[in-house]
Amino acid sequence: MIFRFLKSTFLFVFITVTACGNTSSQQDQVMTPVATEGSPEEVKKELRLGAARFEEYLPLLAGKKVGLIGNQTSIIPTENGNVHLVDSLLSLDVDLRKVFAPEHGFRGTADAGELIKDGKDTQTGLPVISLYGNNKKPTSSQLQDLDILVFDLQDVGLRFYTYISTLHYVMEAAAENDLPVILLDRPNPNAHYIDGPVLEPQHKSFVGMHPVPVVYGMTIGEYAQMINGEKWLENGIETDLHVIRIENYDHQLEYDLPVKPSPNLPNARAINLYPSLCFFEGTNVNAGRGTDKQFQVFGSPFLPREKYDFQYTPQSNEGAKSPKHLGKTCYGKDLSSGPALDRINLEWLINAYRDTSEKSEFFNNFFTNLAGTENLSRQIEKGLSEETIRESWQPGLKAFNKIRVSYLLY
Secondary structure, X not given: OOOOOOOOOOEXXXXXXXXXXXXXXXXXXXXXXXXXXXXXOOOOEOOEOHHHOHHHHHHHHOOXXXXXXXXXXXXXXXXOEEEEHHHHHHHOOOEEEEEEEOOOOOOOOOOOOOOOOOEEOOOOOOEEEEOOOOOOOOOHHHHOOOOEEEEEOOOOOEOOOOXXXXXXXXXXXXXXXXXXXXXXXXXXXXXXXXXXXXXXXXXXXXXXXXXOOOEOOOOHHHHHHHHHHOOOOHHHOOOOEEEEOOEOOOOOOOOOOOOOOOOOOOOHHHHHHHHHHHHHHHEOOEOOOOOOOOOOEXXXXXXXXXXXXXXXXXXXXXXXXXXXXXXXXXEEEEOOOOOOOOOOOOHHHHHHHHHOOOHHHOEOXXXXXXXXXXXXXXXXXOOOOHHHHHHHHHHHHHHHHHHHHHHOOO
């Protein structure tokens, strides 16, 4: 069986996987020219995703009953389209018994926060168990017929992006049930910087479970090692964790995701703006849900049209059946073009609060969960400048950096 992957922009990857009917004969090779300071002809590196390194993890699955934590991002792109890891494992005779799906479901089409029901994958017939809603952590009964778990989700490097919360609960359940976890690492498109307030323990929630900044600059494999090493699991237990590394990756590599990681992050621009615009989810401002520019625009009926000349009307769509200000004209800004950010932009949030006609209704309780602290909303209400607020983050960021460095793989 031969797969070939061709990806353009800054990255070209060729994956050749040869299977001869058993796991001991798997081989794969990847050649990846990566844009650097030199020309493509001068500098060539090889990048291999964890999921593509079959020779590293197929031997660990031999003879085992396997559960996969995955979704639409658990793929290997090829010249003929994306091949899902489920299909790859089944074609390689792995005894895959069931799939566990995070927020947005296995195929990744559900709204943020939408209740996902258990069911079956229509393409393979495998049982799909939702790890969202009331069942965020796999139960012992759901794990009792398994020998090992494989975790493969595309993270975007934000504390409030819930795939790392799912990771926490999967690791905890695995440790409690003596199951090893193989994590197939993937690049983090926001790994090139670290920023934001560090979460305070009293504000722990599913959109922030650990004392890390909003942008933490680690792959999900590195993050898993930190969960283990910092004893963040219940009672300080540790997971038998095996991270399948990405070969020839570094945190500064510009990586454009081959598929949407969730319905409202449709492209690289949205992913880059997400750390800045997601704060609006805890306010009366719409952050583009209900449009085709999710997390690339923001607006509200309460912002003055003379200052905010971009306008749009949120409508029900995939991933946002009931967006904020549904059917109402919102005045705001279109940020869908512009240079990539290498830090959180607070100016948009500060100005929106200053300019809104409904200051008493601007912040809601969810804002504190997103920020991980009550300080940020208070600082904005007091009229503090962006740089003054950013300066208040520095002690927490320095302390986090000392912890982070112990768990880096790249």
